[in-house]
Amino acid sequence: MRIAVAAGVRGGGVLCVLEEDGTPAGPVQRVPDLVAAVAERERSDAPRWVWASTARLYPRLIEAGVRVGRCHDLELVESLLLGHAGRYGEPRSVRAAWARSRGEPVPPDRLPQEESAQASLFEDDRDQDESADDIEQVVAVHAEQQRAIAGLDGFALLAAAESAGALVAAEMGHDGLPWSxxxxxxxxxxxxxxxxxxxxxxxxxxxxxxxxxxxxxxxxxxxxxxxxxxxxxxxxxxxxxxxxxxxxxxxxxxxxxxxxxxxxxxxxxxxxxxxxxxDTWVSGGRFRPEYVVGGVVSGRWATSGGGALQIPRVLRKAVVADPGWSLVVADAAQLEPRVLAALAGDRAFTDAAAHGDLYAALSDVFHDEGGPPQGAGMSEANRGVWGVGPPQGAGMSEANRGVWGVGPPQGAGMSAREKAKLALLSAMYGGGTSEAVQLLGVLKSRFPAAFEYVEAAARAGESGRLVRSRLGRTCPPPSAGWRELTSAGDDGAAPVGAAAQALRSRGRFTRNFVVQATAADWALALLGSLRRRLTALGQARLVFFQHDEVVVHTPAELAGDVVAAVHDSADEARRLLFGDTPVVFPMEIAVVDRYADAK
The missing domain is CATH 1.20.1060 (Taq DNA Polymerase; Chain T, domain 4)
Structure with missing residues (x-):
């Protein structure tokens, strides 16, 4: 069952029961107390709630002690659908989607400060008719989205995972990370x-x-x-x-x-x-970050304040569990290389990724480095970039920024495991040193399907095409300026200078996007699955999420059950995305009193 929701005046609102395809299954119901109505229907029916924005509506429900199991976030799903259609960045609000479907002028999305300037949710001065108009738009936009999703393989899971992530984000913002x-x-x-x-x-x-x-x-x-x-x-x-x-x-x-x-x-x-x-971010013994779900084009989260995704290691000593409680800290080991193995379906690479330590499993391959890869087999994104290092900043995971922060290890001092790691990172990020060139030659010869998977993504980027994650999250299209710059080589001459650099840059971006965005898909599936299991356990709460790491605050006696829930959720996420792949996604888990003691 699905129930559409629109907030009305003075705490009231409107509900409408929907079929799975989005068509109304009954009349619109006005309720004087929307929070109470949602709580009652959640207990009796456990529906999937359909509303404009989890970030705007759900916090008020949580404050009142009401938590829901599932939702469909229209704004987040609209962003995903627009991106899939190559219309990244167009307005995503319900009223924008409504206008777009009717061929009317599309209003811009409100800025955050404009949203806050509006009358408070549940306490505005709108007349009764406007809430009815809102529910009509919510129902119509949801039906249109359901029709679009039905024609896209895997996209229903992506929409559900993104919406579940919004619920998790709101709940973590409310519950907070224990902080001394x-x-x-x-x-x-x-x-x-x-x-x-x-x-x-x-x-x-x-x-x-x-x-x-x-x-x-x-x-x-x-x-x-x-x-x-x-x-x-x-x-x-x-x-x-x-x-x-x-x-x-x-x-x-x-x-x-x-x-x-x-x-x-x-x-x-x-x-x-x-x-x-x-002084700003810690109160009542909790740090309450403001997460932005899908805030990065790859699907990773951002924050609108507080820097939750960049807590310095030294300050993790201040993250202390409550008396009688524990922190269960779980980190996905070598997530992005494992994602590449599952995506590419390279038999030899997949066999290696079926082991606990992927880099160690691959180390035997790199005892003899072999020669450098030959030019004909490499994309434009790779030719000419060796020696400049991989791209820095937002395109790389926190773990990989740390790997590359002082430059990759060099020469004879590298172990076989380090060589395997360097080769894989170079393949995914499109850069490296002269040592990486030799190691990439080994990677290409031994794992051709894995190498070709990211090479194909790079070629697609260089040609201006879109690439997608496993579930359909789509990269932004190149700008008009990029197309004008890179079209200078259409006369048959090889691009040079700024044009060549633009091609290489987009190739590096798209080669990483297919892996990183799929890793974000997997992490969202993990969050949704783990949230469901923690709800069944009772008091344990997800309190922190960073790319491929989660922290659960739990009564100490439930810590063992939480550890099992994390493992089960990681395996469920693997099956949801990749079916019966032999690639494993192990979680490194520590049960500690202080976050700093986890690593």
Missing amino acids: ADEHDALLTELLGPRPSGGLRPRKLQDLADRISAAFGPRTHVNPDSPAQILKAFASAGLPVASTRAHVLKRLDHPAVPLLLEYKELSRLHTAHGWAWL
Whole structure:
């Protein structure tokens, strides 16, 4: 059963029971208390709720103690369908979808500040007729989406998983991650000195700033927060550099370098997660992040504040379970290479991925590196990019940014396992060193289907085509500017300069997208499955999610059941996406009192 929902005036609203195809199964029902009506129908029927936006409606239900099992989030699904049609970024609201289906002018989506400026949900001043119009639009848009989904293989699961993720996000924002403000303050004091006042630097940062200036000589004053001043000071010292990035500074032999590196690290902590962050984001012993489901084009989540996806390792000491409770921390091991193995169906690669440690299982292949891959077998995205390293930032997982942060390991000092890891990362991200070139040759010869899967995605990107995840999440199309730039080579000449770089860049993006977006699909399926199992257990709550890692806050006596639920959910996610693949998706799980003790 599905029930469409529209919020009305003064806490009331409108419900409409729907068939699975979205057609109304009965008349519209007005209710004076929408929260109570949803609670009653959830207990009696456990329907799939159809509403415009989980992020706007569900928090009010949670505050009232009402949690639902399933929903269909019209805005999130509209975004997925627009993306699949190559119309990424078009307005996704119910009224926009309604207008689009009727051939009327499409209104822009409201900005977040415009949404908050509207009258409070359940307490607005709209007249009775407007809520009726809302339910008509909700019902019509849902029916249109159901018709579109029916023609797309796998998309029904994607819509359900994305909507379930929205429920999880809202619940995590409400429940919060257990956080000790006292522990956090003590850590900051230990690392930075006592809390400063009046916008001054903490004592440790000021000491480092003074020593940095002194390192450049008595006549030089350098503000370490000013890249321009740092560059000027190094140039005056006969060490001209193009940037103040850590990997650039590490090449310099100057006494200011270690001081600057330490200052940058501590300053980042103070700015992003210092006392101001603590005052803003932690209350009642909980950190309550504001997740944005599907906030990244690959399907990964973002946050609208609080930096939940970038909690520094040192501050994980402040994440402490309540007395009598435990934290179950679960991390998907080597998720993206396993996803590639399952996607490609490469028999040899799949056999290796059926083991616990994929890199170790592949290590025998890399005892003899072999020669570099030959040009004819490689896409334009790979030719000419070796030696510049993989793309940095939003396109890479947190784990892989850490791998590449100081450059990949080199030469004879690499173990066979490290070689396997380097080759796989290079294949998925489209970059590497001269060592990676040789290792990619081995990967291509031994696992041709896996290599070709990402190569095909890269070629599709270079030609301006769209690529999709396993369930149908679709990459954005190239811009008009990209097409104009890269069309310069249509006369038969090979693209050069900016055009060649644009081709390589999009090829790297699409080769990674097919893997990373499918990994996001798998993670959403894991979340939905785990949420259902935790609900059956009772008090255990999902409280944190980061790409391929989840944290559950649970009564200590239920920790063993939660561990089993995590394993079962990972296996269910594998089956939902990949059927009977032999590829395993093991979860590394720790039951701890403090998040920092998990790794």
